[in-house]
Amino acid sequence: MSWIDNVWSLMDLGRVGLVVGLVATVVTYLMARRRTTRVGYVHQGEHLLGSASDALPSGIVVQYDGLSIPRLTKSVLIIWNSGESTVLGSDIVDKDPLRFCVGADGQILSISVLKVGRQVNDFAFTSPRKEMSEAEFTFNFLDADDGVVVEILHTSTDRQPRIKGTLRGLPQGFRNFGQFTRPKPQKKKRSRPLSAFTAVVFSPLVFFCASLVYAFYGPRPEVISADAFNGLMGGLGGVSGMLLVNAWATRRKYPKSLHLESLE
Structure with missing residues (x-):
């Protein structure tokens, strides 16, 4: 058999699908790191x-610190260094400081820090002024995964505050990853070593690698034709790839150090 035939014999649907999936997984990991x-x-x-559509009825008067408000909105933001390089607070541009912004139809009533990754980050904010929809904030530095959880009470119809301002070395500004979903409470497991072993053995990555090794070196059952076997291996690779993508898409984007039980 010529070398061309040997190469062609390896280029079946199942093996090609598994190899492509493995390469894509490695490339994605390297890009993420x-x-x-x-x-x-x-x-x-x-x-x-x-x-969002209506204010409180005219017959109902609600005051916050002596100020009558049409509505009360609570927004929680989790901010963190999602890159690898350290970000310095000294790089904040004075003419365009970092600030929380709510909708122009409302004003910030109060800001409170619910949790910080490390106290040494020295996160601070200015007290919101009356009838202002913005409030400035600063920090000393943020290493990878350093961050803060902030709660903002305001009167805007928009429940999604934005972060504006300019930071040297970060021309795109703070990246908005969107609305975070409340994670489901995790049940306490009695046997941690056994749970960890089970999680590793039955993980999509291990399943994908096992399918790849079997496709290349495993025996093919005589009762199953070569085409059916290749299709089966390709299907297993596809399912494993879907599980990997789903695990990546549904992961908790912010660091565990910033997780609060009250967010569940």
Whole structure:
């Protein structure tokens, strides 16, 4: 058999699909680990009083610190260094400081820090002024995965505050990863070593690699034709790839150090 025939024999549907999936997984991992400068945030909001379309009825008067408000909105932002490079607070541009911004139809009532990754990051914010929809904030530095959880009470119909401002070395600004989903509470497991072993053995990555090794070196059952076997291996590779993609897409984007049980 010539070398061309040998190469052609390897280029069946099942093996090609598994190899392509493996290469894509490795490339995705390497790209995710490359050194980048990026700060991101996710948000979650709800109307505590009133709604996005209507203010409180005229017969109902609600005051916050002596100020009558048409509605009360709570927004939570989780901000963290989602890159690899350290971000310095000294790089904040004075003429365009970093600031939280709510909708122009509302004003910020209060800001509170629910959790910080490390106290040494020295995250601070200015007290919101009356009838202002923006409030400035600063920090000392943010290493990879350093961050803060902030709660903002405001009167805007928009439940999704934005972060504006200019930081040297970060021309794209803070990256908005969108609304975060509340993670499901995890049940406590009695046997941690056994649970960890089970999670590794039955992980999509291990399943994918096992399918790849079997496709190349495993025996082919005589009762199954070569085409059917190749199709089966390709199907297993496709399912494993879908599981990997789903695990990546549904992962908790912000660091575990910033997780709060109250967010569940």
